[in-house]
Amino acid sequence: MLTFQPVTPSTWLDLERLFGPRGACCGCWCMYWRLPRSQFDAQQGELNRRDLHKLVDSGRIPGLLAYRDENPAGWCCIAPREEFSTLGRSRVLKPVDDQPVWSVVCFFIARSERHKGLTVELLNAAVSYAALQGARIVEGYPVEPKAGKSPDVFAYTGLASAFTRVGFVEVARRSATRPIMRYNL
Numbered sequence: 001m002l003t004f005q006p007v008t009p010s011t012w013l014d015l016e017r018l019f020g021p022r023g024a025c026c027g028c029w030c031m032y033w034r035l036p037r038s039q040f041d042a043q044q045g046e047l048n049r050r051d052l053h054k055l056v057d058s059g060r061i062p063g064l065l066a067y068r069d070e071n072p073a074g075w076c077c078i079a080p081r082e083e084f085s086t087l088g089r090s091r092v093l094k095p096v097d098d099q100p101v102w103s104v105v106c107f108f109i110a111r112s113e114r115h116k117g118l119t120v121e122l123l124n125a126a127v128s129y130a131a132l133q134g135a136r137i138v139e140g141y142p143v144e145p146k147a148g149k150s151p152d153v154f155a156y157t158g159l160a161s162a163f164t165r166v167g168f169v170e171v172a173r174r175s176a177t178r179p180i181m182r183y184n185l
Contacts, residue, residue, distance in 0.1 A: 002068055004125040006061040007075075012053065014065055018072035023049055025156065030062065030077045033084040033105045063106075064129055066113075066122050073113045074180040076122040078105040078130060081139065092174045101182070102139040107158050110122075119162045119165050127166065131185045138183040140168060145177060 007015050023029040027045035029052045035043075043051070055062055060083075066074035081103040087093050104126050109118050123140075130138045144160035160170075160179055168181035 001123055002066055002073070003015045003065050003138050004066055004122070004129075006129065007056055007065055008061065008062055009057055010057055011065055014067075014072040015056075015075065016049075017180075018065065018075055019108065020108060024075070030075070030106050030108070033077070033103075036085065036089075064122065064125055066118060066125070068113065073110050074118045074122050075106070075108040076104060076126045078102060078104045078126040078138070080135075087141075092178055093180065094174075096139075096172045096180055100135075100136055101137040101139040102130040102133070104138060104140040104158070106156050108156065119158055120165050122177045123162060125156065127183055127185070138168075138185065139171075140181045140183075141178060142181060143177055144179055 005011050014168040018024075019029065023045060027048055029048035031043075031048040032040055040048070052062060060079075062079060063075055063077040065072050066076075079102065080097070081087060081101045084103055084105055087103060087105070088095070104123065107119050107122060120157055127138050140158060140163050142158040142160040142163050143155055160181065163181045166183065168183045170179040171182045174180075
């Protein structure tokens with residue numbers, strides 16, 4: 001049975017357990033989208049963990065955890081777009097228009113849960129969560145590999161096919177493999 005919870009101080013230890021000592025991938029701790037590249041590179045690992053923990057302790061919700069039978073199984077990073085400064089600096093992912101959007105920027109799925117549809121379930125939960133927070137548009141930046149398959153480590157923003165299954169539609173494409181997709185609430 002799957003359940004979903006926002007990451008809060010009370011669920012922080014579950015996020016740490018899911019991410020493990022490597023911070024999900026190479027010490028990222030899902031800070032890549034929140035920091036200038038030079039700062040992110042300089043603080044990979046423990047400093048990123050500390051910054052994400054500070055964000056959670058401040059009362060902000062950086063995303064959702066999926067639980068299977070009370071065990072953390074997956075993560076989806078979702079928040080208002082303005083929390084992700086890297087998006088604004090990207091020529092490929094820069095804003096499509098001036099509409100306020102919530103952005104889904106990252107997924108991390110426990111190895112034992114991969115290829116079972118958990119990304120779709122997390123994306124559905126993220127859309128519902130954003131709607132409850134007053135969002136009108138949820139935006140994602142998945143990959144659409146040319147060969148149709150991508151190693152898991154490169155699909156951390158999700159696959160376009162998962163977004164399509166949830167009802168997202170492509171609204172822009174400035175790169176052959178990176179559509180910008182939206183779900184209008």
